[in-house]
Amino acid sequence: MEITSFRTPGLGDQTYLLTHEGKGVLVDPQRDIDRFLRAAADRDVELRFVLETHLHNDYVSGGEQAALRTGAELVLPAAAAPAYRHTPAFHLEEIGGEDGLVIRPIHTPGHTPEHTSYLVLIDGEPTAVFSGGSLLVASAGRPDLLGTARARTLARLQHGSLRRLAALPPQVELLPTHGEGSFCTASGAGRYTSTIGDEISTNPLLAIDDADRLADELLAAPMPIPAFYAYMGPANTLGVPPMPAIEVPELAVADVPGDAHVVDIRPRKAQAEGFLPGSVGIEEGTDFGSWAGWLLPYGSPLVLVAEPGQDVAEAVTQLAQIGIDSVRGVVRDLGSDLGSDVGSDVGTAATGRFELVDLAAFVALTERPDAQVLDVRMPNERAAARLEGAVERFLPDLVAEGVPAELDRDRPVLVACGSGRRASIAATLLAREGYRAVVLDRAGVPDVVAAKAARHAA
Incomplete structure (x- = not known):
């Protein structure tokens, strides 16, 4: 058995590809599925299952499209009930069995009500558990993303889920989806992967033996919730279309649509020296998409401003990972256009410098x-x-x-x-x-x- 992890640093998440005897299992894939399918092809692996641990709150999933592209069986928690074809995963109802590989769903509510972890057994031996947003490295998935009215109930459920996972053999690898940098963690998660034994020894939440005390701890100082999270769960319930094209047309400033929000992705030094009045400057980085999704009206038309040669495809990919497919183009040469009137929503009142x-x-x-x-x-x-x-x-x-x-x-x-x-x-x-x-x-x-x-x- 081999497990390959794919980090998406800006969202603090990991996708996993498990391979065994020529068969593959893809877990919690991001929307840009080509990188995962290439990895499977490079290993000459047939994708057998695509597993989703929950209806994600922080990104739109590529699970359905990965299954459609490959013919793999798409598996979601039984209580998720999405609007597209899938196999429901029931608690302890085993999946697979070919070539000694068995997937055993374990209902682990808390992060979301339907949340399900997946224990991997090789020839009957528990080997790894994909814990999604339940037990994390030195932390646990936060229970308040579905609203304050349900937060305490979910936090108490998380207590039982953590203990359920902690009862697995200590040598079992712990492979969570959420980790360092994710707003889905209840506290600052540390390393990306661990073992059950290490978490029993070091995870402070596993030392809390009362559900209400754990709820108090999880809800004591909640992190902010990014604005775009409100759109992720519904999208993952109804179905996510394939990735959009990541190549976008080049525009002159005069061609920027009047209803577009302008996002300057150049380095901050270039922005400081002059930016289009009314634009929002978010220099390109691993968390560009998260900040854009948080600060701009979700799904509104966008135009990017970039330096010549700057990697715009990465910015478009990050936006698509959170379901924003509305990039109309990119301006690469501001020249003498700084300070000009650009579109009805851009205006000229700003200084354009800092x-x-x-x-x-x-x-x-x-x-x-x-x-x-x-x-x-x-x-x-x-x-x-x-x-x-x-x-x-x-x-x-x-x-x-x-x-x-x-x-x-x-x-x-x-x-x-x-x-x-x-x-x-x-x-x-x-x-x-x-x-x-x-x-x-x-x-x-x-x-x-x-x-x-x-x-x-x-």
């Missing part, structure tokens, strides 16, 4: 009498390190709630996060409202706090 500064310069600016600082980190980050006097608003809330009223348009806004990535996005959002932003680059609020403490102690 300033990047290093830690020393930022700290000096914060100590001016008229300084105003905006911290755009998550609440749990602020709890760990707080910058005295800063106005606090999590980045997505700049869209949902607007710019804080305390900020003065007539003075620069000093913007910080953890590294500069979110702060530079915030700078473009502020620019749309007529604010001038100065961004802390390649450093974060904890660095500012430490630097100010050292400066005052000297």
